[in-house]
Amino acid sequence: xxxxxxxxxxxxxxxxxxxxxxxxxxxxxxxxxxxxxxxxxxxxxxxxxxxxxxxxxxxxxxxxxxxxxxxxxxxxxxxxxxxxxxxxxxxxxxxxxxxxxxxxxxxxxxxxxxxxxxxxxxxxxxxxxxxxxxxx
Amino acid sequence: xxxxxxxxxxxxxxxxxxxxxxxxxxxxxxxxxxxxxxxxxxxxxxxxxxxxxxxxxxxxxxxxxxxxxxxxxxxxxxxxxxxxxxxxxxxxxxxxxxxxxxxxxxxxxxxxxxxxxxxxxxxxxxxxxxxxxxxx
DNA sequence: CATTACGTTGACGTTAACGTCAATATTGAT
DNA sequence: ATCAATATTGACGTTAACGTCAACGTAATG
Numbered sequence: 001x002x003x004x005x006x007x008x009x010x011x012x013x014x015x016x017x018x019x020x021x022x023x024x025x026x027x028x029x030x031x032x033x034x035x036x037x038x039x040x041x042x043x044x045x046x047x048x049x050x051x052x053x054x055x056x057x058x059x060x061x062x063x064x065x066x067x068x069x070x071x072x073x074x075x076x077x078x079x080x081x082x083x084x085x086x087x088x089x090x091x092x093x094x095x096x097x098x099x100x101x102x103x104x105x106x107x108x109x110x111x112x113x114x115x116x117x118x119x120x121x122x123x124x125x126x127x128x129x130x131x132x133x134x135x136x
Numbered sequence: 137x138x139x140x141x142x143x144x145x146x147x148x149x150x151x152x153x154x155x156x157x158x159x160x161x162x163x164x165x166x167x168x169x170x171x172x173x174x175x176x177x178x179x180x181x182x183x184x185x186x187x188x189x190x191x192x193x194x195x196x197x198x199x200x201x202x203x204x205x206x207x208x209x210x211x212x213x214x215x216x217x218x219x220x221x222x223x224x225x226x227x228x229x230x231x232x233x234x235x236x237x238x239x240x241x242x243x244x245x246x247x248x249x250x251x252x253x254x255x256x257x258x259x260x261x262x263x264x265x266x267x268x269x270x271x272x
Numbered sequence: 273c274a275t276t277a278c279g280t281t282g283a284c285g286t287t288a289a290c291g292t293c294a295a296t297a298t299t300g301a302t
Numbered sequence: 303a304t305c306a307a308t309a310t311t312g313a314c315g316t317t318a319a320c321g322t323c324a325a326c327g328t329a330a331t332g
Contacts, residue, residue, distance in 0.1 A: 010278070020279085025320060039280055039327080056240050061197015063318075070244075073251050084259040091252035098245050104192050105241065108206075109234050115209050116227035123220040146308070156309085161290060175297080175310060199288075 007043040009034075016055060026054060029064050031071065050075075060101070070094065143179040145170075152191060162190060167204055186211075196237070206230065 009020045026032045027041075031054055034041040050071055057067035073091055078084055145156045162168045163177075167190055170177040186207055193203035209227060214220050 008279085019321080021322085022320065024280090029319090041279085056244065059197075059237060059240050060244065061195075065318095070248075074247065078255065078258065081259065081262055084255050084262065087255045088252055088259070091248050091255070095245055095248045095252075098241055098248070101195060102238075102241050102245070104195050105234055105238050108192065108196065109231055109238070111210065112206075112227050112231045112234070116224055116231075119214065119220050119223045119227070122214065123217065123224070126217055126220065144309090155291080157292085158290065160310090165289090176299090177309085201288095 005045060007048060009041050009043070012043055012048060012051060016051060018055075023051070026051070026064070029068070031064060031068055046075075060098075141181060143184060145177050145179070148179055148184060148187060152187060154191075159187070162187070162200070165200055165204070167200060167207065182211075196234075 007015075009023055012018075012023060013020045023032065027034065032043075032047050032050055034043045034047055036042065053071055053074070054064070054067045057064075057070060062070070069090070073087060073094070076083070076087055078087055143151075145159055148154075148159060149156045159168065163170065168179070168183050168186055170179045170183055172178065189207055189210070190200070190203045193200075193206060198206070205226070209223060209230070212219070212223055214223055
């Protein structure tokens, strides 16, 4: 049976290399809602997953509100047909946005590869011309 | 021969759907440096390209400083060997960072596809059970 | 049991990336 | 020439995403 592990705020902070202030801030914003033991926050594995999603979102340039949205997509209270249809629509929209980002990324990576190649050639030229001068 | 076209600030603003304030702000930050005709800013095609790079960077979640960096990679004053080597290193670093982002993006898109699929199934279930009830 | 480490809630400070005036030229179409 | 549209330079305001105290309570450890 899976050990139902829990975490303290500093556990998550050190694991993900963020400050406890950041984690509490995410809670203020409604992104996390840990249980309490007395006044101390206790985080469940599901909270840890949410935190991972938030941080991944940050790396992709999402705002916290957008990440909140995405978390809602993975973790919904989907009752009726209407709700389900809205969820599906949101999934499509997000994916469309991400596909544009995906394209931008590909182009930028290609540009960088080309720039790098160019400078390597330039570097080789400089060095070879230097050698020539020396060897004359 | 290529018409050496130029742009006014409002031309670029409307083309890229940003405000003139934004464009002037980018200039303050050293990302653009248009020439002047009297006091009026005149933008060259190269400025337009830079602006495109900045906006692409924004879509990818880059800061303006990072975009400035990238522009510097495409548009350098690369003189000596040392400079060239630094440029090559920077290209590699940026690409490494972008590759992580690329991976994150792929995972998130996959997650969203799965979520969407799940909700479609759920929706079909709800509807078919509804029909059953009605048809009994 | 005393101290040191860790936790909590405010409250205010900070930086990036603009928005929003205001006051003042300049330009372009009539 | 004139008059609306557009330009310019300040200067201050705003929002997101935290940082940085302060003042206090709790936990664990030699």
